[in-house]
Amino acid sequence: MSKKHSICSDKETKPELCSSCGLCMCSAWPTKESIQSCVFTTGWLGKHEQNFFGRERSLTDSDEIVFGISKDRFCARMKNPAPGVQFTGIITSLAKKAFATEMVEAVLTLHRGKEDYFFPEPVLARSIEDIAAGCGSKPVLAQTLISIEKAYQAGIKKLLVIGAPCHIHNVRSFQERYSYLKNIDIYVVGIPCTDNVKPENFRYILSRISRSHETVRHYEFMQDFTVHLYHENGDLERVPFFSLPPELTSAGVLTSCCRSCFDYMNSLADITVGYLGAPLDIEKMNQWVLIRTEKGEELCSLIADDMETFPEVTSGDRKDSVQYYGQQLLARMQPGEEDEVRQSMSLEDGHDFAEYLYSTGPRDAEFARYAVDTHLIRNYYYVKQNFPQRLKTLVPRHAYKILEDYELTP
Ligand SMILES: Cc1cc2nc3c(=O)[nH]c(=O)nc-3n(C[C@H](O)[C@H](O)[C@H](O)COP(=O)(O)OP(=O)(O)OC[C@H]3O[C@@H](n4cnc5c(N)ncnc54)[C@H](O)[C@@H]3O)c2cc1C
Ligand code: SF4
Numbered sequence: 001m002s003k004k005h006s007i008c009s010d011k012e013t014k015p016e017l018c019s020s021c022g023l024c025m026c027s028a029w030p031t032k033e034s035i036q037s038c039v040f041t042t043g044w045l046g047k048h049e050q051n052f053f054g055r056e057r058s059l060t061d062s063d064e065i066v067f068g069i070s071k072d073r074f075c076a077r078m079k080n081p082a083p084g085v086q087f088t089g090i091i092t093s094l095a096k097k098a099f100a101t102e103m104v105e106a107v108l109t110l111h112r113g114k115e116d117y118f119f120p121e122p123v124l125a126r127s128i129e130d131i132a133a134g135c136g137s138k139p140v141l142a143q144t145l146i147s148i149e150k151a152y153q154a155g156i157k158k159l160l161v162i163g164a165p166c167h168i169h170n171v172r173s174f175q176e177r178y179s180y181l182k183n184i185d186i187y188v189v190g191i192p193c194t195d196n197v198k199p200e201n202f203r204y205i206l207s208r209i210s211r212s213h214e215t216v217r218h219y220e221f222m223q224d225f226t227v228h229l230y231h232e233n234g235d236l237e238r239v240p241f242f243s244l245p246p247e248l249t250s251a252g253v254l255t256s257c258c259r260s261c262f263d264y265m266n267s268l269a270d271i272t273v274g275y276l277g278a279p280l281d282i283e284k285m286n287q288w289v290l291i292r293t294e295k296g297e298e299l300c301s302l303i304a305d306d307m308e309t310f311p312e313v314t315s316g317d318r319k320d321s322v323q324y325y326g327q328q329l330l331a332r333m334q335p336g337e338e339d340e341v342r343q344s345m346s347l348e349d350g351h352d353f354a355e356y357l358y359s360t361g362p363r364d365a366e367f368a369r370y371a372v373d374t375h376l377i378r379n380y381y382y383v384k385q386n387f388p389q390r391l392k393t394l395v396p397r398h399a400y401k402i403l404e405d406y407e408l409t410p
């Protein structure tokens with residue numbers, strides 16, 4: 001039996017921050033050992049990156065600083081996307097093929113919860129049907145790692161883990177530190193991840209974004225500075241970021257753990273599969289792939305014939321926009337400015353402004369660099385202001401290089 005939320009009662013060792021990754025809810029080992037492996041205890045990247053790749057990312061390679069260590073990056077899409085996938089289903093296709101070819105015996109993934117279409121139900125999938133049912137985003141904190149206990153107890157030897165950067169940090173660190181998972185050969189497919197929310201806040205947030213939150217079946221923050229929401233009848237609703245209610249961007253409504261996150265790109269995965277560095281095309285739903293290791297290459301080769309691939313493209317220059325963002329952020333943090341209520345734009349003005357930024361601002365891979373830099377800057381100052389005692393542990397060294405590049409004071 002798993003000890004659901006046992007962490008909440010473990011006040012002595014509980015970190016101040018927690019993304020409910022699920023590791024502490026396993027009962028096959030002491031909670032203390034899970035917490036000792038937790039990224040909010042050990043910090044982001046740094047020695048984890050060193051242990052995994054044999055080195056930390058270079059501070060002189062401008063792409064490695066932002067995207068992490070990789071062997072290859074490219075854009076791709078499945079030629080025949082299955083229904084229900086988030087973009088074209090590269091992740092689900094990889095997982096199904098890895099299982100079908102016996103590269104792995106099981107897959108750690110998430111089904112849709114019964115309570116809410118967007119809530120996750122962690123599963124250890126051991127059939128093609130169960131793997132396929134894991135497709136699509138559940139855009140809330142997910143207890144994915146609770147199922148690793150089942151893999152351990154079942155004596156699984158080859159396991160595919162699909163997860164967000166906090167899941168992947170924690171599973172890598174736990175496997176390194178303790179012997180429980182030492183006989184499991186772990187393959188990792190990572191999603192980029194930022195600004196996730198607690199399940200209990202999710203419906204409030206969605207109802208403040210969409211004109212009809214009950215009928216939304218797919219939603220994503222896209223490269224054209226708008227949220228794309230697809231409804232069950234196929235209608236696309238677009239809401240500019242600048243027209244979102246201002247309270248939705250506060251850490252109170254979002255989460256303090258995601259504001260203290262410094263690995264948007266899931267740098268410890270064998271392969272990261274996202275969309276934000278690919279050209280936006282709402283018909284094709286292009287994706288963006290970062291291969292980081294030989295295992296990542298092996299996984300990708302399984303579906304090579306089923307994908308269309310094309311080289312990464314990039315245009316524009318993010319520097320001025322990021323610098324402006326950083327300066328505005330610092331100005332808002334000045335004493336007396338924090339409580340000032342910011343107004344959001346009307347939908348019409350928001351669309352005009354989003355259109356202007358999309359047509360003149362950073363595009364494709366440069367948009368991804370813009371997104372990584374701005375989130376990292378925002379999160380750095382969030383931790384500095386709210387958890388100053390955790391700054392040294394949590395923040396990886398490349399964050400300081402990025403602050404320096406934009407002439408921002410650490
Ligand atoms: C909260 C959140 C924020 C994201 N932000 C970005 C972003 O800013 N930029 C970007 O490029 N991509 C982001 N993604 C990833 C993106 O939404 C797609 O999952 C990814 O592009 C893969 O698409 P696909 O069609 O290959 O996935 P599919 O084949 O549909 O598979 C999706 C996989 O993601 C897993 N998954 C779903 N929800 C979660 C979750 N909450 N935690 C862990 N795993 C989950 C599922 O188990 C499934 O295996 C985010 C995902 C989430 C959940
Ligand atoms: S993030 Fe995971 S490992 Fe860390 S405290 Fe929360 S449940 Fe435990």
Ligand code: SF4
Pocket residue numbers: 019141164165166167193194195196257258261262
């Ligand atoms: S933003 Fe970071 S801490 Fe939050 S769910 Fe995603 S990976 Fe975990």
